Structures are given as C-alpha cells and as structure tokens.
Amino acid sequence: MQDEKKYIDSIHLLGRVGTFIALAFMLGIPAIMCIVYNCWPSLSTVMTAGGTLLAMFVPSAFSEVISYAPILGSASYITFITGNVLNLKLPVAISAQSIAGVTSNTPESDAISTMAIALSSLETIVIIAIGVLVLRPLEPVLSTPAIKTATAYMVPALFGGLLMGTYKQSGKTRIKNKVLIAAAPIVIVGAGLLFWPKLANYQGQCILAMIVVTVAFAYALFKAGIVYEYDVEEKK
Numbered sequence: 497m498q499d500e501k502k503y504i505d506s507i508h509l510l511g512r513v514g515t516f517i518a519l520a521f522m523l524g525i526p527a528i529m530c531i532v533y534n535c536w537p538s539l540s541t542v543m544t545a546g547g548t549l550l551a552m553f554v555p556s557a558f559s560e561v562i563s564y565a566p567i568l569g570s571a572s573y574i575t576f577i578t579g580n581v582l583n584l585k586l587p588v589a590i591s592a593q594s595i596a597g598v599t600s601n602t603p604e605s606d607a608i609s610t611m612a613i614a615l616s617s618l619e620t621i622v623i624i625a626i627g628v629l630v631l632r633p634l635e636p637v638l639s640t641p642a643i644k645t646a647t648a649y650m651v652p653a654l655f656g657g658l659l660m661g662t663y664k665q666s667g668k669t670r671i672k673n674k675v676l677i678a679a680a681p682i683v684i685v686g687a688g689l690l691f692w693p694k695l696a697n698y699q700g701q702c703i704l705a706m707i708v709v710t711v712a713f714a715y716a717l718f719k720a721g722i723v724y725e726y727d728v729e730e731k732k
Contacts, residue, residue, distance in 0.1 A: 500603055504570065507610070511573025518577045559703040569606035571613045578617045583654045588616045599669060673723050680713035681706040 530536045560581055565572045568589055575585045592612035598604040637643065685702060688695045695702065717723035 503603075503607075507570040507573070507606075511570060514573060514577055555701050555704050556699055559707055563703075563707055567600050567609075568613070569601065569609055571606065571609040574610070574617060575613055578613075578620070580620075583651065584620070585613050585616060587654065588612050668727055669725060670727075671723060671725055673717070676717060676723060677710060677714045681710050684709060 561572070561576070564575070564581060564586060567586065568575050571589060575581055575589075578585070589609040589612055592608050593600060593605045596604070596608045598608055631638075685695075685706065688702075714723060
C-alpha cells in the first residue's frame with residue numbers, strides 16, 4: 497500500500513510538472529515571437545479567429561477529461577499533453593489493458609496504460625520524423641488515387657477499433673449487457689443529426705450532454721436489472 501501511494505504521488509508530481517512545461521512551451525513560444533517582432537494581435541482579432549474553435553473544443557476537452565480519465569488513470573497527464581486522444585492514445589490504453597488482462601481503474605491498469613501511452617508517444621515521434629524525411633521522395637506515390645482512397649478510411653477504422661476495444665471486456669469482473677448503455681446517446685444524436693444537420697457544429701456540447709444521458713440511462717438500466725456487474729469465476 498505504501499509503495500502504491502508513493503507511485504501515485506510521484507506520477508501526479510511528474511504529471512503536473514510536465515503539464516506546466518508543456519503549457520509554457522505552447523504559450524511561451526508565440527509570446528516570445530510577438531515580443532521580438534512586436535506583432536501582438538488585438539483581443540478582437542483573437543476572438544474572431546478563435547471564438548468558434550474555443551466554443552467547440554473547450555467543452556470537448558472538458559468532457560474528454562471527465563469521460564476518459566477513469567480509463568486512462570494517471571496516464572491522463574501524458575495523454576492530454578501529447579494529444580490525439582480519441583484516435584490513438586485511448587485505443588492504445590484499452591488494447592494494452594486487454595492484452596495484459598487487467599481491469600480499468602485499478603493500479604495494474606494504471607501502470608500498464610502509462611507505459612503503453614508513453615511508448616506510443618515515442619513511436620509517434622519516430623514515425624513523424626521518418627515521414628518528414630521521406631515525404632518528398634514519396635510524394636508521387638502518396639498522390640495516387642488508390643492511396644487517397646485508402647487514407648479516407650483510416651479514421652473510421654480507428655473509431656471501429658475503439659468501439660470494439662471499449663465493449664470487449666476483460667478481467668474477472670464484467671458488466672452484463674454493457675453495449676445497451678450506448679443505445680440512448682446513439683439514438684438521440686442520430687435523430688438530432690437527421691432532423692437538424694447543424695448539430696454537427698456543436699460536438700463539444702453534445703459530448704457533455706451525452707455524458708449525462710449515458711450515466712442516467714446506465715443507472716436506469718441498472719435499477720431495472722438489465723445491466724449489472726458479475727464475477728466471471730462465480731458465473732462458471
């Protein structure tokens with residue numbers, strides 16, 4: 497127990513320091529350039545350019561922290577610093593937990609997720625560096641119709657893998673009819689997009705609202721006895 501607390505405390509300390517350093521670089525480099533070249537933008541210019549993006553990404557980022565932190569554990573620090581959460585880091589964490597046979601929100605899954613996401617971040621840096629070096633020589637190949645068609649399916653494939661990883665349960669404790677919990681948000685968002693296509697412009701707000709809907713619907717299913725937790729060993 498003492499070793500576990502020491503590990504958690506050290507991870508939180510490193511995570512906070514790393515987050516501060518990342519923010520310093522993100523905000524400091526543009527600030528230094530504005531100071532050197534005396535080109536500070538006005539507040540109205542910043543709000544005009546970033547107002548729409550902030551309205552979409554601030555709620556989305558807030559909702560990601562709430563919904564993904566229970567899965568990622570203390571790996572949330574490095575995940576949100578390096579970014580690309582939904583497409584890469586979350587599937588990596590879920591896959592690593594599944595391969596290791598650990599349950600989410602446990603000390604074991606916390607350690608596994610941290611190592612997996614750290615290695616994924618290093619691998620991403622290496623791949624990007626290689627891509628930059630070979631981008632120019634491979635430009636004729638990458639611009640062919642076949643390659644363009646294949647790359648159009650990359651994001652749907654990632655979402656499919658994420659969905660399968662989320663509902664493929666591992667560990668001794670399982671949740672019966674877990675997939676039914678997603679029914680309410682899927683139906684609501686699908687109907688909303690069908691009758692009001694502009695809903696796609698409010699992704700962040702939708703994510704926040706669907707977190708509440710999902711929790712409420714899961715609770716209703718639990719009280720009705722449709723969704724419940726069971727031990728695999730006991731069921732056998």
